[in-house]
Structures are given as structure tokens and as C-alpha cells.
Amino acid sequence: MTETMLAERFYAKDHSIHLEDVPVPHPGPGNVLIEVAYCGICHSDLSLINGTFPAQLPEVTQGHEASGTIVEVGVGVTGWKVGDRVIPSAGRPCFTCRKCRRGDFANCLHLNLMAFAYDGAWAKYHEAAATGLTKIPENVPMDQAALLADAVSTPYAAVVHTAQVHMGNAVAVWGVGGVGTHLVQLAKVAGGVPVIAIDLNDEVLARAKRVGADHVLHSDDPDLMSKIEDLTHGRMIDVAFDAVGIKPTLRAAVDSLDVDGKAVSLGLSSQDIDAGPFMNFNLQRKRVYGHLGYRGQDIGVLAEMLSYHRLDLSESISEVIPLSEIKRGIQDLEEHRNNPIRILVKP
Known part of the structure; x- marks a missing residue:
């Protein structure tokens, strides 16, 4: 593994994005390092760039719909190993609000969103909390798996839980x-x-x-x-x-x-x-x-639905682009070129 990697970086001061070489992270206690296979471009990513979503950090790597393979495991992680194919959760509870103090982490009032409050996965590697991972069934392709961590799980939660x-x-x-x-x-x-x-x-x-x-x-x-x-x-x-x-x-x-x-x-x-x-x-x-977001277990349910062919996402991947073309992919989504459902980035 090299010491640096290519990553997209968003700068809040002028709402600009850049491709930069940044240090490869190493997982802290309770975390894992994922080699990113695919990561989607979502309208909420565009909302950060255009200012609809207020920035939480002066600069951050975007991208929150990812799939990948664990390449390094941090201290204290159990149940996961190098080589596991996983989907990281797109958020982490704050552990300080009144909901978290009661143990109701799923309804955290100040959820830390991946790619907004901490670095996302428009990069070669992504550091993720082990507690939020979902294992990808062997017969589920990695590109479709990436869609589950928002593009499909948010609608699923809206249909099943809210409505x-x-x-x-x-x-x-x-x-x-x-x-x-x-x-x-x-x-x-x-x-x-x-x-x-x-x-x-x-x-x-x-x-x-x-x-x-x-x-x-x-x-x-x-x-x-x-x-x-x-x-x-x-x-x-x-x-x-x-x-x-x-x-x-x-x-x-x-x-x-x-x-x-x-x-x-x-x-x-x-x-x-x-x-x-x-x-x-x-x-x-x-x-x-x-409605916004989903429960962590929803991704697991959807992965199982894909595995048993109860759900067909074959039309959901509109295009796969390299990270070097991220600006073009963002523009294509923003301008609805070719009516994309999801454009995936392959770092």
C-alpha cells in the first residue's frame, strides 16, 4: 500500500472541489480500512457543493454510497477480517445528544454524516467504523452493493418505516x-x-x-x-x-x-x-x-433481497467513471444528462 492516494476534496470557503494526493489513513481503535470498489454520486453531495447543505468542515472528502474490501483492521475490532467485502454505514451517532444518552443511537439528533462530518469514499481508501459495516453476500456484485448505502436504503426506510x-x-x-x-x-x-x-x-x-x-x-x-x-x-x-x-x-x-x-x-x-x-x-x-436516511440494519435486509433476487437494480447504474472524471460526473448528475439514476465512481 502506498503512503498517499488520490482523493476528491471539497473546500467550504469557496465551495470548490479538487483532486489531490492525500495521506492514506490507518484505522484507529474500533475502525477498519476499506479499499473502495465503487462509490455513488448523490444529490446530497451536490447539495453540499451548491450550499443547500451547510458545510460542517472546512474541507472534506465527499462520497457516502460505497462498497469495498477490508484491507486493515484496527485495535479492538472483532467479527471482521481482511478480505471481507463490506458496505460502510453513511453515518455515525454523536454519542452525546439526549437520544444517544438513552442508547437510542438510531435516532441520534446530531448524526455525523459520512462525507459531511468526516471523510467519505471518493478516494482509494476509506476508514470506517466496524460497528456500522454490512457484509456483502458473495453473489451480490460490488457495484450494486454500493447503491444500498443511501440510494436504495433511504427509499426502503421511507416505504417500510415512515410510510x-x-x-x-x-x-x-x-x-x-x-x-x-x-x-x-x-x-x-x-x-x-x-x-x-x-x-x-x-x-x-x-x-x-x-x-x-x-x-x-x-x-x-x-x-x-x-x-x-x-x-x-x-x-x-x-x-x-x-x-x-x-x-x-x-x-x-x-x-x-x-x-x-x-x-x-x-x-x-x-x-x-x-x-x-x-x-x-x-x-x-x-x-x-x-423522511431522511435509514437504519443500519436496512442495508443488510436489502443486501439479502439482492442475494435472493427479490430486487433488481440492473437499471440503477447509469455509468461508471474513474475518480479522475469526478467533476464531469457531478455535472452530468446536476444537469440530468441522460437521466441518470446513479453514476458510480471507481477510484
């Missing part, structure tokens, strides 16, 4: 890009029927249909609500997901709900929430939930 989608729920998804495509797939696996994908783009709607949407609709259709009513035989939507995170999409999601329906927002923007008139919202007992 609690179950058999027979009518489900609609506004925005079927990276997160929305996986919401469609996972809502169908959970028993949603029908699952309706809603977007402006014909290509992404065709893709949503290929991966499991029962119906696709255009979000700018003036007859959208009446078409949803027809498709659900008058009962409207039980669970609506907003994967865009802007006023019009959340408002449309809320408007589509049946009595006691739930709208779950996963999209991130600086806009305010619009849930409609109090009269309609309260009389029909509608609910709006915000």
Missing part, C-alpha cells in the same frame, strides 16, 4: 429519478397496488414502467387528479411520495390523498412546505411526514 406501505395500498411517486425509481420498486415489493409513477420526463416514466410501475402519468397534466381517481377506482392514494421536494410536488401529493392518507417527502430544497387548506387537510385527516 409503512402494506398490501393493497394505492401508492403514487412524484419524481422518478434516482430516489423515485427505487421508491416505485420497493413500494411494489411491499404490496402497493396500484403503484403510479408521476414525472415530466417521458424517458424516466418509460423506465419507471420497466422497473415495475403499474401506471405512469405526467405531473403537468391538467387532468392528473381525475386520472388518479380513475386508476384507483375512486379511492385515491393511500401513500404519496414526493421525491422532488418543492412546493408543487408536495402539494400535488397531498391533494391526491384519500381520507387518512399519508404524504412522505424525501426531496430536499430550501422551499417552504405547502400542504393545502386547513379545511381539507384536517377534515380528511391527511398526514405529511418528512
Whole structure:
């Protein structure tokens, strides 16, 4: 192993990114060193660069959706060994907030996010806490495994934990890009029927249909609500997901709900929430939930689903690029070139 490695570095002072040679880390107590196989480019990475997410460090290596192989084990680590194929968790509890003091680490109020509060995996090597690792089944490819640590696990947690989608729920998804495509797939696996994908783009709607949407609709259709009513035989939507995170999409999601329906927002923007008139919202007992992240065990469940072929992510990898082309990959995602679900970096 060399003493230095190529890594992407984000600088908060001017929101710039650079490729630099940096020292290879060595794992401290309780940590492991992972040789990164793949790491995704996520919209939250873009949010740090464009300032939507406030910087937590003056400089940091980005990238939080990674897979790789353990090459070094720190003092005190048990249950893991060199050669294990793993997915690192994309966050660490703070251990100081009131939730952590009660042992409720999964609901830490000040979660330290990988690639924001500590160095991520747009680099050859990544130091990770051993307690947050997930083993990759032998029949699961490393590129698909990298998707699980946010691109798929966040939608999974939204479907299973926040929305609690179950058999027979009518489900609609506004925005079927990276997160929305996986919401469609996972809502169908959970028993949603029908699952309706809603977007402006014909290509992404065709893709949503290929991966499991029962119906696709255009979000700018003036007859959208009446078409949803027809498709659900008058009962409207039980669970609506907003994967865009802007006023019009959340408002449309809320408007589509049946009595006691739930709208779950996963999209991130600086806009305010619009849930409609109090009269309609309260009389029909509608609910709006915000969602971010996942539980550590969710990645393990998804890895097992891939292993047993209960989930197909073959269309989710839009492109694989070398680390040297990271700026181009970021720009492609930002400008939606070729409608990517996930662009992966191979350091």
C-alpha cells in the first residue's frame, strides 16, 4: 500500500472541489480500512457543493454510497477480517445528544454524516467504523452493493418505516429519478397496488414502467387528479411520495390523498412546505411526514433481497467513471444528462 492516494476534496470557503494526493489513513481503535470498489454520486453531495447543505468542515472528502474490501483492521475490532467485502454505514451517532444518552443511537439528533462530518469514499481508501459495516453476500456484485448505502436504503426506510406501505395500498411517486425509481420498486415489493409513477420526463416514466410501475402519468397534466381517481377506482392514494421536494410536488401529493392518507417527502430544497387548506387537510385527516436516511440494519435486509433476487437494480447504474472524471460526473448528475439514476465512481 502506498503512503498517499488520490482523493476528491471539497473546500467550504469557496465551495470548490479538487483532486489531490492525500495521506492514506490507518484505522484507529474500533475502525477498519476499506479499499473502495465503487462509490455513488448523490444529490446530497451536490447539495453540499451548491450550499443547500451547510458545510460542517472546512474541507472534506465527499462520497457516502460505497462498497469495498477490508484491507486493515484496527485495535479492538472483532467479527471482521481482511478480505471481507463490506458496505460502510453513511453515518455515525454523536454519542452525546439526549437520544444517544438513552442508547437510542438510531435516532441520534446530531448524526455525523459520512462525507459531511468526516471523510467519505471518493478516494482509494476509506476508514470506517466496524460497528456500522454490512457484509456483502458473495453473489451480490460490488457495484450494486454500493447503491444500498443511501440510494436504495433511504427509499426502503421511507416505504417500510415512515410510510409503512402494506398490501393493497394505492401508492403514487412524484419524481422518478434516482430516489423515485427505487421508491416505485420497493413500494411494489411491499404490496402497493396500484403503484403510479408521476414525472415530466417521458424517458424516466418509460423506465419507471420497466422497473415495475403499474401506471405512469405526467405531473403537468391538467387532468392528473381525475386520472388518479380513475386508476384507483375512486379511492385515491393511500401513500404519496414526493421525491422532488418543492412546493408543487408536495402539494400535488397531498391533494391526491384519500381520507387518512399519508404524504412522505424525501426531496430536499430550501422551499417552504405547502400542504393545502386547513379545511381539507384536517377534515380528511391527511398526514405529511418528512423522511431522511435509514437504519443500519436496512442495508443488510436489502443486501439479502439482492442475494435472493427479490430486487433488481440492473437499471440503477447509469455509468461508471474513474475518480479522475469526478467533476464531469457531478455535472452530468446536476444537469440530468441522460437521466441518470446513479453514476458510480471507481477510484
